[in-house]
Amino acid sequence: MKTLAIVGAGPGLGLSLAKTFGQHDFRVALIARNQEKLDTYMQQLREMHVEAAGFSADVLHTAQLEAALARVKETFGPVDVLEYSPTPSITDVASVLDVAPENAQFQFDYIVRGALAGVRAVLPDMLAKGDGGLIFTMGGASITPTPMMGNVGIAMAGLRNYVSNLHEVLKPKGIYAGTMSVMGWFKNTDETPARIAASIYEMYEQREQGEHVFEV
Template sequence: MPLITIIGAGPGLGLEIARAFGQKGFDVALVARDQSKLDALAEVLGSEGIHARGFTADVSRPETIRIALGSIRDALGPIDVLEFSPADRTLESVDALDVTMENLQPQIDFYLGGALGAIGAVLPDMIAADAGTVLVTTGGGSLSQTPVRGNVNIAAAGLRNWTLNLNAALADTGVYVAFVAITALIGGGRPDAEPAVIAQSYVKLYEERKDAELHYVAYDA
């Protein structure tokens, strides 16, 4: 079976992306810091007939991501789809007027550095196989003006830029890379902001392999 690996898996959007791909016949590898929470998610998916397994890693420690991805390959086989959407709410978010290198660097290290480590670990195998999909997720501030998250959005915009350039650089291969920016209060009550609804956009990107980016807007920001 094909395999999707979700970095930053949680009980909201991550679970629904796993469920959406699992219903398409994918096995699922879930990656996050807490093994007990991963086991609970895997149990939920397993009860629905989706083969899922959790692997612990910390995006802020790139070596743990590389180890986890190696363990996933050894246990479940090659990774066909990598979805990258970690979050660290302990990192300080500041207004655009208050951005300094001191509060910006941790955001760059986590989001962009984490992606460089994770995506860099799977791309060689995908390129060699001439097949594979990478889907990268951030908030909508990577595209639109949200000054209250000034430092976060710099890191997210940098990640967007690299993702789009990766897609262009890999255009002549069978590897597809796409960026998803979400402007929504996920699970906040609007039907189009429900995680299960948003997750279908990921399946569509994977199946169509056409657009390099998607700005998913579920409310007027």
């Protein structure tokens, strides 16, 4: 049985990913800041007979994320697939004319630095095994100019570039790296998160393109 680690697990896409991969015989490790919410997600997954565990960590604190992924390995063994999709709070978003070094750095730390820490934590085991998946889900601002998401777009575009390079380097080594850019807004309560999760599982299974776009 393989292990999926979701960094930034929430009630929408994160939980849908856990259900989708769980239905394909994955154990699921959920990583987010709020342990109480994680416990709620775990209970839902266990009712579906999906083996799951929650690990609290803040992606803004590299040591916390590294420690959480180390606990995942102790609990389930090496991570087979890492999915990274923490969503920035709307209060931390700055439009393009309001972008400043400080708020741009915040989004870089949240979106890129956290992703780098996650990759460094799980990639050595994947390289040793010659198999694995690194998936990064982000918004459409990673591709399309979105002035209202000025500081977020800078960070997402940087992450997209990093993953594109990972895809080229890791593909010959048996490891898939890819991005899923979600174009548009959706509610956690509708069917969209489940559809996105199904598309992410499909891209992991096919392992062909390094970049995918989902139109809401």
